[in-house]
Amino acid sequence: MDQDVIGPAGLHEARGAIEELAPVLRRAASLDPSTLARIRIRGGRASVMLRLPFGVLVGRTVAAQAPDEPIDVVVRAPELLAWLDGDAPDPPGSRDADWRGGLPPVAGWQRVDTVPDHVIRNLVRSGARTLQQAAERDGMPGAQPRAEVTDALLDSVVLTVRAEGGLQAAITLRMVSALTRMGFLPRGSHAGVDVAGRWLRVAAEYGSVFAERGGLNIL
DSSP states (O other): OOTTOBOGGGGGTTHHHHHHTHHHHHHHHHHOTTOEEEEEEETTEEEEEEEOTTSOEEEEEEEOOOOSSOEEEEEEHHHHHHHHTTSSSSOOOOOGGGOOSOOOOSSOOEEEEEEEHHHHHHHHHHHHHHHHHHHHHTTOTTSOOOHHHHHHHHTSEEEEEEOTTSOEEEEEHHHHHHHHHTTOOOTTOEEEEEEETTEEEEEETTEEEEEESTTTOOO
């Protein structure tokens, strides 16, 4: 964490901006009640980062009135929602020590290509059918396949995009599944595929999904 930022106590001042991030918090908390949310507010922007059970980071950034001091704090998403909903009198306590892993950069992204939403939805549906078939082969119709089978399928590359000059990015089923499960991709829209260093981003209208280089094949 940065040393020049304030923690949960400063969230009172930024409550309005955090409320704009509540839909993302709710979806993530519904997938995993123990989800951690990293709230960062500075320079007229408020953002939240959450790590889903899918093994990817998701985030959303909105315009925000700059607080007196920058904010960078990790809290439990359900506890933050309880405060926003009026079920808790104060913001939750800091969980900074529980945050694992780095964060994608704010700047420096290069656009590789854009993908229509119907292409992404078809990929997700196809992946769901493959998971269902894998469960049936394991003799578990209607259930989830074995964890190692699920992980292998989620890590499979379902789309490769290329830009002029040879820039290329491979997108996994894990990433597109997270994009649709979080409701980031409205119908009739497009998602942008961007790269920055070791990071890959699939950016949609209501939020983005991030993954690191491992298993991505970014050239």
